[in-house]
Amino acid sequence: MVILPESEHPIKAYGYAARDPSGSLSPLTFSRRATGEKDVRFKVLYCGICHSDLHFVKNEWGVTKYPVTPGHEIVGVVTEVGSKVEKFKIGDKVGVGCMVGSCRSCRSCDSNYEQDCSKQIGTYGFPNFDGTQTYGGYSDHMVSDEHFVLRWPENLPLDSGAPLLCAGITTYSPLRYFGLDKPGIKVGVVGLGGLGHVAVKMAKAFGAEVTVFSTTPAKEQEAIEGLKADHFINSKDVQKMQAARGTLDGIIDTVSGNHPIAPLLNALTPRGKLVLVGAPEKPLEIAAFSLIMGRKTVAGSNIGGIKETQEMLDFAAEHGITADIEVIPIDYVNTAMERLLKSDVRYRFVIDVANSIKAE
Numbered sequence: 001m002v003i004l005p006e007s008e009h010p011i012k013a014y015g016y017a018a019r020d021p022s023g024s025l026s027p028l029t030f031s032r033r034a035t036g037e038k039d040v041r042f043k044v045l046y047c048g049i050c051h052s053d054l055h056f057v058k059n060e061w062g063v064t065k066y067p068v069t070p071g072h073e074i075v076g077v078v079t080e081v082g083s084k085v086e087k088f089k090i091g092d093k094v095g096v097g098c099m100v101g102s103c104r105s106c107r108s109c110d111s112n113y114e115q116d117c118s119k120q121i122g123t124y125g126f127p128n129f130d131g132t133q134t135y136g137g138y139s140d141h142m143v144s145d146e147h148f149v150l151r152w153p154e155n156l157p158l159d160s161g162a163p164l165l166c167a168g169i170t171t172y173s174p175l176r177y178f179g180l181d182k183p184g185i186k187v188g189v190v191g192l193g194g195l196g197h198v199a200v201k202m203a204k205a206f207g208a209e210v211t212v213f214s215t216t217p218a219k220e221q222e223a224i225e226g227l228k229a230d231h232f233i234n235s236k237d238v239q240k241m242q243a244a245r246g247t248l249d250g251i252i253d254t255v256s257g258n259h260p261i262a263p264l265l266n267a268l269t270p271r272g273k274l275v276l277v278g279a280p281e282k283p284l285e286i287a288a289f290s291l292i293m294g295r296k297t298v299a300g301s302n303i304g305g306i307k308e309t310q311e312m313l314d315f316a317a318e319h320g321i322t323a324d325i326e327v328i329p330i331d332y333v334n335t336a337m338e339r340l341l342k343s344d345v346r347y348r349f350v351i352d353v354a355n356s357i358k359a360e
C-alpha cells in the first residue's frame, strides 16, 4: 500500500516540491511527525536556494526520489519543544543546515563529524529512521532532533545569514581543516557563486590573500571592491591562468558545472591543496604528473559537523559575515532556479518563506 506524503505523520505541513526530473516546483501538502521528546519544532522564516537543491530536483546525482521538497539553509523560530529538549525554548531563533540525523555513536559522530556518518540523514530527500522521507525548508515548518538545530547568534541577520547554514559551513570547514585559515596564506576560490562569495569573505576574515577564479569577467569589480578579494583571474584566459602558475597554497573549488582542473593544479605551489566542494555531474580528469610534481593534493570536503557549524555561525556574527542575497517570494522559486543555472544572481536567492507561503 502506498502511503501518501500527507498521511505519513499526524501534523500537516505545506511546501513546494518537484515531482519529476524537470525540477519544476509546485505546492505540496505533506506531513511531519509529532514533536518527540528531543525534538524542536519551528516555523520556517527564511530558506536559501543552494545549487545542490537544483542538482537534486533535476536528479543530476541519480539519487532523487520524488516528490522532493528541497531547502537546507533554513532559519526559523521555535514553536514547540519536546520534554527533554535542553538547548532551546519557544521563541528562540534557530537554524537547520544539511543534516537532521546521524547514528550519534560511530567514530565520525563521536569526533563531531556527523557529515561523514554512513547513517547521516540529509535534511531533504533522505529516508528518516522510520523509513519516511525527509522534507526540506521550502515549507511552512520543520521538526528536528535538537542536536541538529543551531543556536542563532543575536546579531546575525536572519535572511542574509540563512545561506551560512550550507554555503558558510561548506567553505569555512575546508579552510580550517586544510590549514588555509592563516594570515597571509594564499588562497584561491574558483566560481563566484553562492559558496564562492562566502568563501572569499571567510578567507579574508582569516587574513588570507585571496584570488578569485571566475568565468564571468563582469564579476571582477564586485569581487575586488565588494568582496575585498585581492586578485581576480578570468579562468577562460589561458595566458592569465598560466601566469598564476605556482602561486597558491590552497584552492577551494566551488564550481557546479564540468570544468578543467589541470590549470588549477598548475596554480598551486608545491605541496598545495586543491579542495573540491562543488559537485559537477561528470568525473574529473587528472594527469598523474600534475600531482606527482610538487606533491600536490586533490581533496574533497562535505559541509561540516554540527559543532563546527555553530562555531562558524558565531565566527560569522563576530566578523559581520553574511551572504549577499536577493530575497524572493516562494512562488518565484522556478524562475530563481532558472536564473541560478545561468549564474544570474548576486549571490544567493533566499526565500521569504513565512511571508509568502500559503496553505491550500
Ligand code: NAP
Residues within 6 Å of the ligand: 049, 050, 051, 052, 053, 055, 166, 167, 170, 190, 191, 192, 193, 194, 195, 196, 213, 214, 215, 216, 219, 254, 255, 256, 257, 258, 259, 276, 277, 278, 279, 280, 301, 302, 303, 340, 341, 343, 347
Ligand atoms: P552557484 O551559486 O550556482 O555557484 C557556482 C558558480 O560556479 C557559478 O556562479 C559560476 O561562477 C561557476 N560555474 C558554474 N558553472 C560553471 C562551469 N561549467 N564552468 C566553470 N564555472 C562554472 O552554486 P553554489 O550554490 O555555490 O554551489 C556550487 C556547487 O557546490 C554545487 O555543485 C553544489 O551542489 C555544491 N555544494 C557542495 C557542498 C558540499 O558540502 N561539498 C555543499 C553545498 C553545495 P563564475 O561565474 O564566477 O564562473
Ligand code: ZN
Residues within 6 Å of the ligand: 050, 051, 052, 053, 072, 098, 166, 167
Ligand atoms: Zn547546499
Ligand code: ZN
Residues within 6 Å of the ligand: 102, 103, 104, 105, 106, 107, 108, 109, 110, 114, 117, 118, 119
Ligand atoms: Zn555516526
